[in-house]
Amino acid sequence: MNVSHSATLAANEELQRRRGSGERVLNLAFGEAGLPVHPALRERLSEASGHNGYGPVAGIPALREAAAGYWERRGLSTDPELVVCGPGSKSLLYGLLLAIGGDVVLPKPSWVSYAAQAEMVRARPILLPAPPGEGGAPEPDRVAEAVLAARAQGRTVGSLLITLPDNPSGTLVRPGTVKRLVQVARELDLVIISDEIYRDLVHDNLAGYLSPADLAPERTVVTTGLSKNLALGGWRIGAARLPDRAHELRTKLLGVASEIWSCPATPVQEVAAYAFTEPPELRERVVESRRLHGTVARAVHARCIRAGAAVAPPQGGFYLYPDFGPLRARSDLRTNADLAAMLLEKHGVGVLPGHVFGDDPAAMRVRLATSLLYGETSERRLTALASSDPLSLPWISDALDHLTEALSDLVVPRPGGTRLRHHSLVSDVASG
Amino acid sequence: MNVSHSATLAANEELQRRRGSGERVLNLAFGEAGLPVHPALRERLSEASGHNGYGPVAGIPALREAAAGYWERRGLSTDPELVVCGPGSKSLLYGLLLAIGGDVVLPKPSWVSYAAQAEMVRARPILLPAPPGEGGAPEPDRVAEAVLAARAQGRTVGSLLITLPDNPSGTLVRPGTVKRLVQVARELDLVIISDEIYRDLVHDNLAGYLSPADLAPERTVVTTGLSKNLALGGWRIGAARLPDRAHELRTKLLGVASEIWSCPATPVQEVAAYAFTEPPELRERVVESRRLHGTVARAVHARCIRAGAAVAPPQGGFYLYPDFGPLRARSDLRTNADLAAMLLEKHGVGVLPGHVFGDDPAAMRVRLATSLLYGETSERRLTALASSDPLSLPWISDALDHLTEALSDLVVPRPGGTRLRHHSLVSDVASG
Incomplete structure (x- = not known):
């Protein structure tokens, strides 16, 4: 690992x-955003420097309400009680894998930490390639096949993780693929974990963004954070929107959180409570x-x-x-x-x-x-x-x-001095 | 859990x-320290508000050097390369249990999170009472007995955890007990984890403090943090001094840390780098x-x-x-x-x-x-x-x-109106 x-x-x-x-x-x-902290965030951190209490494990109420508002503005009705914040969405993903249990289906390739985390919680990652030309989600038909095969061998498969948009490929799964994945997840009773930390950094056409939570809010966990959109990676703050009515999952996740990290740094929570309201600046x-x-x-x-x-x-x-x-x-x-x-x-x-x-x-x-x-x-x-x-x-x-x-230096010179150019078309980079 | x-x-x-x-x-x-943040710490946090990079998993060099100095001033020669910082000593303890592996011997009673963490990493906590009149460490003879019995059953026992001074009892294990525990740990090849987060809050007689790391620096991990001595619980910053030459343990711990929490919040690290130098204020x-x-x-x-x-x-x-x-x-x-x-x-x-x-x-x-x-x-x-x-x-x-x-309201009235007072002597509160 x-x-x-x-x-x-x-x-x-x-x-x-x-x-x-x-x-x-x-x-x-x-994968650092490479940009400075916005001055308004610096100011808020200074103002919050007197806050030293542990506070609630799930995050202070103002933060959970602000994060709920963030999702509401993206068309996703969100109960602040089902928002859990952590020191980065990475820690929340680890907690979720531990709390959900069972093996996890991942796209191949996918962000380095998913498979490593799965192994740490003694789950087996099931890596499946994306549909041709896409990245960040496994091909739905192959998910069904692989999960049924794993279950036939007596394994438990609890979740399916996708990244919208994707790291490493920088691409965004098509809405049609998201729909098919949701259908498969329903049929197989899988929790969908949708890592949407790069959502605000979709370069164009935000209107076309489809989260599995839009279709299946009852079985999708959405994770996000301020590391990428506001370049606050080092501040360690993330948030998860749990599925509707998932109070049992919440209790388990808070159990994990309370025993590993307690809460995100309190002054950072105060800043995040402001940032998630998305003020004009x-x-x-x-x-x-x-x-x-x-x-x-x-x-x-x-x-x-x-x-x-x-x-x-x-x-x-x-x-x-x-x-x-x-x-x-x-x-x-x-x-x-x-x-x-x-x-x-x-x-x-x-x-x-x-x-x-x-x-x-x-x-x-x-x-x-x-x-x-x-x-x-x-x-x-x-x-x-x-x-x-x-x-x-x-x-x-x-x-x-x-x-x-x-x-x-990677180009192989050919006799006659012309370069190999025949593969310059967009290809299926994300498939395995 | x-x-x-x-x-x-x-x-x-x-x-x-x-x-x-x-x-x-x-x-x-x-268990919150219940005191305000020192103004110098607030100032440093404001000054560090521009720091947003992830930085090294083990903590920024200035912090690791300052923490090494903290231990040096307590008579413990410390290589900054073997200092690992995390978002609270709690997260480091979790990472250590995962990295060391095997079951863990704990005092009974002991801080709630030790046994919960052990169960989360699928280790079995072996809870043993303290010697009469002490708290925070199991009776050494019983440790030897229990570990040998567990091993005879095919279990792996990797570590022994003690708390100096103790939570929940507020007492400090006697130097003689520490010596005997170190001897047992050597004989049984156990890593000792010494949770010393309350060390600076020993009320009197700091000179009498004996850490197992003083006797066995080659097999003792010491953890500390700023949550208790400087009341920064909500800021989430802890540090571990790994055993001398424990580079393999370091690699494993950093593997865990990099996949769960990445690093403590960077602005907080900057403050901690200052705090661990222990300036007069x-x-x-x-x-x-x-x-x-x-x-x-x-x-x-x-x-x-x-x-x-x-x-x-x-x-x-x-x-x-x-x-x-x-x-x-x-x-x-x-x-x-x-x-x-x-x-x-x-x-x-x-x-x-x-x-x-x-x-x-x-x-x-x-x-x-x-x-x-x-x-x-x-x-x-x-x-x-x-x-x-x-x-x-x-x-x-x-x-x-x-x-x-x-x-x-807990006192049982006796005929004649006198209260039961015969147990007002100090008793063995920490034994099970």
């Missing part, structure tokens, strides 16, 4: 060493962030396509999951770990290899996180955020050139 | 309801707090003794664990849960029944937390903290009278 941490750490340490010795590095390995910040994430992710996408990779266009968040297989990469690169190591060692470019997301080690896929391209300082990041043309900022344009240079 | 949370919640809700309807309540149920605050906790705990002790209970004199923290068995209580009270319910319902006094600490449900023992007697407002609490005679403050003196009144 330490793979992800170690892989991330190793990449981080190597990048820091290189940066320390004056080398040029490009950090595409970390924070809405504007989210809109700006979404625009910047989309612009830079699309620019990186274009570079990958130009280099000959197969990669789905980014729809949300700040990730891409290119497949360099079409290039047949280079003969010395046999696994995505080799590919990531080469990019790091030869080019100072940090990425995460696909195998940490549960993908086939031999598939030449890596995750690129594009959010640390906005600059090394708060000043540069704010400039990027405010810019109508962030790609023209010299530090961002340099970083993109650095990436292009590294990617060009 | 939800018992403790539910019991606490139930007491809290009933107390709040009563307070809401204007009734007089006395909250002796909660915070040292003074800890000295004042220790004095107040001791004064009030001793006053409550005297009231319990006067009422005829058997109870060890408090040595650290803000707890007492009186035994009302000598009074044979009242015939309608058959369990400590009955006793706690009667105190709550009839007198508005909230306490925790001994059974939540793993004690015998029929033993008439309850835990009294004395730290919420200092006042309802920050102003009153600061007044109490600064007072040379806090017991004379009207709100504290009223609270003590309220307690005396409730305790008097």
